Amino acid sequence: xxxxxxxxxxxxxRPTGRAERCSFCGSSLEEALAQVSAxxxxxxxxxxxxxxxxxxxxxxxxPPPGHEYGQQPHYTDTGAPPPGSLQAPHYAxxxxxxxxxxIDSILVQVAAVAVMLVGHLxxxxxxxxxxxxxxxxxWLIEMDYNLVxxxxxxxxxxxxxxxxxxxxxxxxxxxxxxxxxxPRGEALTVGRALSRTVCLLVTLCVFPPATLWVAIDRRKQGxxxxxxxxxxxxxxxx
Numbered sequence: 174x175x176x177x178x179x180x181x182x183x184x185x186x187r188p189t190g191r192a193e194r195c196s197f198c199g200s201s202l203e204e205a206l207a208q209v210s211a212x213x214x215x216x217x218x219x220x221x222x223x224x225x226x227x228x229x230x231x232x233x234x235x236p237p238p239g240h241e242y243g244q245q246p247h248y249t250d251t252g253a254p255p256p257g258s259l260q261a262p263h264y265a266x267x268x269x270x271x272x273x274x275x276i277d278s279i280l281v282q283v284a285a286v287a288v289m290l291v292g293h294l295x296x297x298x299x300x301x302x303x304x305x306x307x308x309x310x311x312w313l314i315e316m317d318y319n320l321v322x323x324x325x326x327x328x329x330x331x332x333x334x335x336x337x338x339x340x341x342x343x344x345x346x347x348x349x350x351x352x353x354x355x356p357r358g359e360a361l362t363v364g365r366a367l368s369r370t371v372c373l374l375v376t377l378c379v380f381p382p383a384t385l386w387v388a389i390d391r392r393k394q395g396x397x398x399x400x401x402x403x404x405x406x407x408x409x410x411x
Contacts, residue, residue, distance in 0.1 A: 262358075264393035265351045265405045267385070276345030281332050285325045330370055337366035346405075356402045365401055372397035
């Protein structure tokens with residue numbers, strides 16, 4: 174049996190002079206030393222010590238489903254990719270978004286004119302008359318401004334809500350390689366797409382310069398993005 178005249182008890186950590194049991198806690202020194210020796214044999218090598226990994230395990234794991242290379246990353250509410258994400262979002266800047274919105278605005282205006290033309294023709298046919306392009310132009314000029322504005326706003330709501338909730342991309346955004354997502358990269362619901370559209374239209378009607386916030390925001394969010402918790406990113410750019 175080894176000399177235990179001067180040793181430290183593995184259980185309580187105090188020096189003991191007894192040969193069989195600790196003079197402080199009464200633990201069996203034979204059993205305590207055997208347990209320490211068994212625990213030592215189970216330890217991983219020093220290179221892995223502290224990481225809780227078994228011997229020979231480098232710690233690498235394949236990415237979970239949905240995080241493969243080249244796929245769309247997921248984002249957190251702080252705008253940073255979560256652990257396991259393989260690429261960070263590339264937020265769309267002010268000018269590329271302005272170009273995309275200009276394209277969409279042209280399409281909305283064309284749709285508004287088409288709706289009003291159909292309405293005008295329906296009215297003419299209903300009263301049994303006929304119409305010319307000159308008469309239609311005169312009708313547009315004389316039309317009540319509130320009615321025209323209501324038609325344009327309604328088409329904007331339907332246009333942006335439909336496309337953003339369907340794929341996150343309006344025709345203008347698709348041409349410019351942009352996409353609108355939720356805070357974790359998920360697709361927009363109809364409610365979130367509608368709230369974002371309403372906030373954008375209110376901003377443009379009440380104080381258009383507020384849209385410049387996109388240019389200075391760290392994550393390129395406009396006020397409508399912050400209210401609706403959305404991000405506008407550039408696809409295919411890591």
